[in-house]
Amino acid sequence: MTVVERFMRYVQIDTQSDPQSNTHPSTAKQKQLSQLLASELLAMGLADAHADAFGYVYATIPSNTNKKVPVICFCSHVDTAPDCSGTHVKPILYMDYNGNDIVLPDDPSQVISMKDYPYLKEHIGNSIITASGLTLLGADDKAGVAEIMSLADHLTKHPEVKHGTIKILFTPDEEVGKGTAKLDLRKLGADFAYTLDGGELGTFEDETFSADGVVITINGVIAHPGYAKNKLVNALKIAGEILAALPGNEWSPETTDGKQGFVHPLHMEGLAEKATLEFIIRDFDTKQLAVHEQKLKKIAETVLARYPRATMQFEVQEQYRNMKEVLDRYPHIAQHAATAYERVGLSVTREPIRGGTDGSRLSFMGLPCPNLFTGMQAIHSKHEWIGARDMEKAVSMLVALVGVWEEAGN
Secondary structure (H helix, E strand, C coil): CCHHHHHHHHCCCCCECCCCCCCCCCCCCHHHHHHHHHHHHHHHCCCCCEECCCCCEEEEECCCCCCCCCCEEEEEECCECCCCCCCCCCCEEECCCCCCCEECCCCCCCEECCCCCHHHHHHCCCCEEECCCCCCCCHHHHHHHHHHHHHHHHHHHCCCCCCCCEEEEEECCHHHCCCCCCCCHHHHCCCEEEEEEECCCCEEECCECEEEEEEEEEECECCCHHHCCCCCECHHHHHHHHHHHCCCCCCCHHHCCCCCCEEEEEEEEECCCEEEEEEEEEECCHHHHHHHHHHHHHHHHHHHCCCCCCEEEEEEEEEECCCHHHHCCCHHHHHHHHHHHHHCCCCCEECCECCCCHHHHHHHCCCCCCEEECCCECCCCCCCEEEHHHHHHHHHHHHHHHHHHHHCCC
16 A cells, blocks of 8 residues: 555544543544554564554564664554544545645535645645545544554565664554553663654654643532522632633733743533633743743632632643753754655754644653654644645655664664
8 A cells, every 4th residue: 555545544443532531542442543553564574563452553673784773663643633523534635736725525614725724835736635524634643654654564575775673653542642651661662763743844843842731620609599699609600700811812822823832721611519620731941831820820819819718729730841851862863864854855844843742751751752744734623634745755754764773873
């Protein structure tokens, strides 16, 4: 199969993860793709390929060089985001894209236009893939999965490409922040890694947000609503006032970009007696997380002061940290990637990720891991699309990259 054929096959398997689940993986359906990938890797001749009970796929491409080369891992995640349906994905291949607006057939109100997505201009005359209008496509991150699988297939068929030991890793639950929760790093046995979870052709990412989560629990005072005068303190109303007190023109995802951090209310639930607000806190400067959290706490305390009989708990949970703090200690990882990009005719575009990847957690677990491009665009939405050219170039870049590492061995 070509990388495009692999991709279009994989996206039709529903692997949406669930942030409210406490199981590993968060949805059992993710294992369907994991098991398929393991069987395909076995068919390629990778004897140790397997999917474990938690939905992780491990496999090894043995070294074919006499040089001593660090063990490199390539990683992508099998799950798709909870933000948009991933059920019954119908991928559509548009051959020789002509630059016109693309009206998605299952919902004509969904239109992918060059005005909204200028990167489409780079794909005129080439093939692109979209969903049908009712679901996301799943390029995040099945594009990365297909590209790594195509790399494995290429290397097993072309022994003339010299390389050290290569580890393949596919993870579940990246989209819900649990992509490394049950990962066995000792079994993986890699020295360095790269995730394939990036966007435009030529992008290279070694910097992410640092991230915390905050849960505010508001305890009101319940009373029968018919006899509640001077008794009832409604926790839902207090929660609403806290949300209303957040700044309207700053400090939020919808008002920030670049290196600006934000505080984002993500989930609210409760009853009149008790309500919870869940927030995500993001900043590229880890020290600023505490500043944001104190500001949020002050806003909540100011609201609560108007309700002396209500109480509040304010809980902070660390989520992940900016991988640049680790990767700056291993500059050769980025240097080797830059060389591989250049060998396939690409210039490196470095940009920070306004989010996180498995690479963030892996780096702090002891496996330094920047992020490579896949070509994915408009992720987590019904407008998600990807260019065949970008996926093919990603595979060529990976083949070049394993060669660069082999040449640097001794």
